[in-house]
Amino acid sequence: MKLYDYAIAPNPRRVNIFLAEKGIEVPVEEIDLRQKQNVGPDFLAINALGTVQVLELDDGTHISESMAICRYFEAVQPDPPLMGTTPEEIARIEMWQRRVELNGMTPAGEAFRNFEPAFENRAVAGPDKYPLNPELAERGRIRVTKFFDYLDNALDGRDYIAGDSFSVADISGFVLVGFAGWSNLAPEESQTNLKAWYDRMSARPSMQS
Amino acid sequence: MKLYDYAIAPNPRRVNIFLAEKGIEVPVEEIDLRQKQNVGPDFLAINALGTVQVLELDDGTHISESMAICRYFEAVQPDPPLMGTTPEEIARIEMWQRRVELNGMTPAGEAFRNFEPAFENRAVAGPDKYPLNPELAERGRIRVTKFFDYLDNALDGRDYIAGDSFSVADISGFVLVGFAGWSNLAPEESQTNLKAWYDRMSARPSMQS
Numbered sequence: 001m002k003l004y005d006y007a008i009a010p011n012p013r014r015v016n017i018f019l020a021e022k023g024i025e026v027p028v029e030e031i032d033l034r035q036k037q038n039v040g041p042d043f044l045a046i047n048a049l050g051t052v053q054v055l056e057l058d059d060g061t062h063i064s065e066s067m068a069i070c071r072y073f074e075a076v077q078p079d080p081p082l083m084g085t086t087p088e089e090i091a092r093i094e095m096w097q098r099r100v101e102l103n104g105m106t107p108a109g110e111a112f113r114n115f116e117p118a119f120e121n122r123a124v125a126g127p128d129k130y131p132l133n134p135e136l137a138e139r140g141r142i143r144v145t146k147f148f149d150y151l152d153n154a155l156d157g158r159d160y161i162a163g164d165s166f167s168v169a170d171i172s173g174f175v176l177v178g179f180a181g182w183s184n185l186a187p188e189e190s191q192t193n194l195k196a197w198y199d200r201m202s203a204r205p206s207m208q209s
Numbered sequence: 210m211k212l213y214d215y216a217i218a219p220n221p222r223r224v225n226i227f228l229a230e231k232g233i234e235v236p237v238e239e240i241d242l243r244q245k246q247n248v249g250p251d252f253l254a255i256n257a258l259g260t261v262q263v264l265e266l267d268d269g270t271h272i273s274e275s276m277a278i279c280r281y282f283e284a285v286q287p288d289p290p291l292m293g294t295t296p297e298e299i300a301r302i303e304m305w306q307r308r309v310e311l312n313g314m315t316p317a318g319e320a321f322r323n324f325e326p327a328f329e330n331r332a333v334a335g336p337d338k339y340p341l342n343p344e345l346a347e348r349g350r351i352r353v354t355k356f357f358d359y360l361d362n363a364l365d366g367r368d369y370i371a372g373d374s375f376s377v378a379d380i381s382g383f384v385l386v387g388f389a390g391w392s393n394l395a396p397e398e399s400q401t402n403l404k405a406w407y408d409r410m411s412a413r414p415s416m417q418s
Contacts, residue, residue, distance in 0.1 A: 048359065049312065061297060068304035075296035087284035088270060095277035103258065124348070128355060135342050139333070146337060150257065 002027045003069075004046065004054040009033060010105060010179040011066040012053045013209065017171045018070045020206035022077055026055075039127040050126040067097070070168060082168045089163075096162040096169035103147045104176040110140030111183040137183075144176075144185050148194060155193035159200070166204075174201045211236045212278075213255065213263040218242060219314065219388040220275040221262045222418070226380045227279045229415035231286055235264075248336040259335040276306070279377060291377045298372075305371040305378035312356045313385040319349030320392040346392075353385075353394050357403060364402035368409070375413075383410045 005012050005028045019026065031037045031052050039050045047054050047064045055063040055072060063069055074083045084090035113119045115137035121129040123136075151173065154161065162169040177187065177198055187194045201207055214221050214237045228235065240246045240261050248259045256263050256273045264272040264281060272278055283292045293299035322328045323346035330338040332345075360382065363370065370378040386396065386407055396403045410416055 049308065055300075057297065061301075063297075063300045063304055065304045065307040068300045068307060071303045072296050072300035075299050087281050088266065088272075090284050091264075091272045091277045091281035092270075094280050095272055095274045098274040098277060099258065124352070128352075130348050130351075131344075133342065133344050133348070135340075136345055139339050139342070142339075143333070143337075 001058055002029055002056050004029050004031050004043070004052055004056070006031050006033045006038070006052045007209075009052065010109075010175050011051075013175050013178075014168075014171050015053050015066050015069050016209040017175070017206045018082060018168060019073065020209040021080065021082060021166075021171070021204075022073060024073055024077060044127060048127075067168075082166070082171070084167065093162045093167045093169055096167070097172055100151075100161065100169055100172040100176055103150070104144060105172065105179065107140035107143035107147070108176060108180045108183065108185070110136045111144060111185065112137075112140075112179070114140070115183065141183065141185060144180050144183075148180075148185075148187050148191055152187070152191035152194040155197050159197070161197070170197075170201060174198070174207055210267055211238055211265050213238050213240050213252070213261055213265070215240050215242045215247070215261045216418075218261065219318075219384050220260075222384050222387075223377075223380050224262050224275050224278050225418040226384070226415045227291060227377060228282065229418040230289065230291060230375075230380070230413075231282060233282055233286060253336060257336075276377075291375070291380070293376065302371045302376045302378055305376070306381055309360075309370065309378055309381040309385055312359070313353060314381065314388065316349035316352035316356070317385060317389045317392065317394070319345045320353060320394065321346075321349075321388070323349070324392070350392065350394060353389050353392075357389075357394075357396050357400055361396070361400035361403040364406050368406070370406070379406075379410060383407070383416055 003026045007013065007016060031043055037043060038052060044050055046062055049064065051064060053066060053069055055069045057063070063072055071083070084093040114123050114133045120132055123130040123132050151161070158164065160166050160170050161173050180186065187198065212235045216222065216225060240252055246252060247261060253259055255271055258273065260273060262275060262278055264278045272281055280292070293302040322332050323342045329341055332339040332341050360370070367373060369375050370382050389395065396407065
């Protein structure tokens with residue numbers, strides 16, 4: 001088993017924190033996205049979409065998509081549970097995990113990739129060329145800012161994003177805050193619930209992954 | 210228990226097909242998106258993001274996000290399994306389900322909502338106002354077309370999107386083809402694997418949901 005990784009990128013980072021929380025170590029092969037190794041022929045033969053991470057199982061099966069890789073390890077090693085155990089908890093964690101992705105990480109990605117000149121013709125991850133879309137970057141910035149407010153409200157009176165226990169939704173939220181920082185977006189001082197939650201998360205050893 | 214629904218929209222449709230495959234019936238309250246009922250105060254009190262569906266449990270808990278609702282019912286009634294049972298199968302189905310969403314449904318939504326004049330200032334689902342972005346619509350059209358090719362290749366020699374059994378990835382794929390049609394995007398005659406798969410899916414009674 002091995003992981004094709006690019007540890008600095010937000011989606012790989014989610015998996016790496018997830019694995020650290022479970023105490024699982026997997027051998028890694030780094031794919032250098034700055035050198036566009038992910039859209040070279042060797043890696044495209046592994047994942048034609050050109051995205052990392054990819055988990056290679058011992059029988060040669062390849063699993064891409066960060067949350068699919070997390071689900072693999074959640075099923076293989078359920079403890080500690082990071083995706084819920086009862087139907088209601090499973091659903092609530094998935095709801096929050098997706099809210100963070102769709103209203104936080106996705107617009108943060110739009111803000112970053114459609115603005116940064118280094119991404120010219122690479123506004124969408126993968127081998128196909130798409131020009132920058134500065135209006136989309138601006139929309140992304142506004143949406144991230146609004147989502148921080150939404151999260152700050154949600155965290156009023158509770159310790160974790162999806163309720164009373166740590167979950168993959170907190171991992172996505174933590175990675176979102178770091179990723180938004182790449183576009184100089186950050187929680188406001190007035191968002192005290194969000195900031196206190198972020199400080200608590202930062203103290204977990206896994207978050208250094 | 211009840212579902213706040215808007216049955217014609219693509220995400221609610223995924224849940225409704227999922228429930229039909231499991232033979233589960235849930236009372237429904239229709240939220241009329243054309244009348245903007247989803248961004249009125251009553252519904253925003255249920256889901257501040259203004260999206261449907263929302264599942265209301267008997268204790269008053271609200272679960273939004275279509276895939277979170279599907280996971281709730283998968284956990285409550287595992288048969289027939291639509292999200293996998295072994296770790297490898299769970300991961301493979303989640304991988305394909307997300308590929309269909311991220312590279313198919315999301316760009317199909319960008320193509321539709323950023324072009325259609327009726328969506329002026331509603332380019333993003335929910336209560337906040339964002340202008341149309343015609344370049345994003347055009348990029349979405351190209352991405353859906355490319356993804357149909359990718360799916361056609363993936364379906365070479367197999368019956369279902371995620372492998373040898375029907376899963377939620379097929380539901381998302383089926384809904385994607387219908388939704389792309391709203392923007393006059395359709396599989397090409399030359400994409401024979403994709404078209405044969407779509408015909409097989411269309412024959413399932415659940416797909417009339």
